[in-house]
Amino acid sequence: MNLREKYNIPKHAVITVAGTVGVGKSTMTRALADSLGFRTSYEKVDTNPYLDRFYEDFEKWSFHLQIYFLAERFKEQKRMFEYGGGFIQDRSIYEDTGIFAKMHYEKGTMDPVDYNTYTELFEAMVMTPYFPHPDVLVYLEGSFDQIIGRIKERGRPMEQSTPIEYWEEMYERYNRWIDSFNACPVLRLDIKDYDLMTDPTAIEDVVERMGHFMKQADLLGK
Ligand SMILES: Nc1ncnc2c1ncn2[C@@H]1O[C@H](COP(=O)(O)OP(=O)(O)O)[C@@H](O)[C@H]1O
Numbered sequence: 001m002n003l004r005e006k007y008n009i010p011k012h013a014v015i016t017v018a019g020t021v022g023v024g025k026s027t028m029t030r031a032l033a034d035s036l037g038f039r040t041s042y043e044k045v046d047t048n049p050y051l052d053r054f055y056e057d058f059e060k061w062s063f064h065l066q067i068y069f070l071a072e073r074f075k076e077q078k079r080m081f082e083y084g085g086g087f088i089q090d091r092s093i094y095e096d097t098g099i100f101a102k103m104h105y106e107k108g109t110m111d112p113v114d115y116n117t118y119t120e121l122f123e124a125m126v127m128t129p130y131f132p133h134p135d136v137l138v139y140l141e142g143s144f145d146q147i148i149g150r151i152k153e154r155g156r157p158m159e160q161s162t163p164i165e166y167w168e169e170m171y172e173r174y175n176r177w178i179d180s181f182n183a184c185p186v187l188r189l190d191i192k193d194y195d196l197m198t199d200p201t202a203i204e205d206v207v208e209r210m211g212h213f214m215k216q217a218d219l220l221g222k
């Protein structure tokens, strides 16, 4: 019996992994997909044509980058729908608008007219009954120091040259955002409670928690 069957995770579930940059979403996405036999939907970083330019000049490239991410995530949503679910998704579409676009607009690095165009497009595309929410959003959280340590360890050049205040601002926004997020049930995991890199049994604990959580959410009719 595989872990999906053992812990009663529905075969067609769509599970989204959310959390700030460097917290461990891609690593968790891979581990969950392997243990459940699910497909993955990754956020592509290396082939993103705007990301480097964006980090060099937020004001100039914010709008382009958000439109690019929106298109990419919409294509992924279509792919997941066409397969009929059974996916782990690396980052949710809700973070694009609720964290990134909003932060750049409020900090003055996204033009107000561009922001308005972006949010209208987002709402027309995403906030409709035709765009199903995930079954669960797994939210990864941890201390700021731990997360900064991971960003440094991973070493993406554009992130290394970004001032620490940017990551602090994002970290605080994530803390507030998740407390009011209600588009789907949220399973919160603290990164100090499992170590996917050194402990091969850690993912089973996560899947077990998820199984209990999904059963409970189902009973509550969420
Ligand atoms: N559970 C973990 N324990 C220890 N290190 C981790 C863990 N998950 C991720 N890391 C490390 O942290 C860094 C960021 O992880 P990543 O999965 O790329 O984060 P994200 O996708 O959220 O940006 C990587 O260097 C990765 O190897």
Ligand SMILES: Nc1ncnc2c1ncn2[C@H]1C[C@H](O)[C@@H](COP(=O)(O)O)O1
Pocket: 019, 020, 021, 022, 025, 026, 043, 045, 051, 065, 066, 069, 091, 095, 096, 097, 100, 101, 159
């Ligand atoms: N919507 C976004 N706006 C700006 N930057 C974004 C957005 N989504 C992701 N990013 C950036 C942040 C990181 O530098 C890379 C990848 O994110 P990660 O959390 O490491 O998967 O893209």
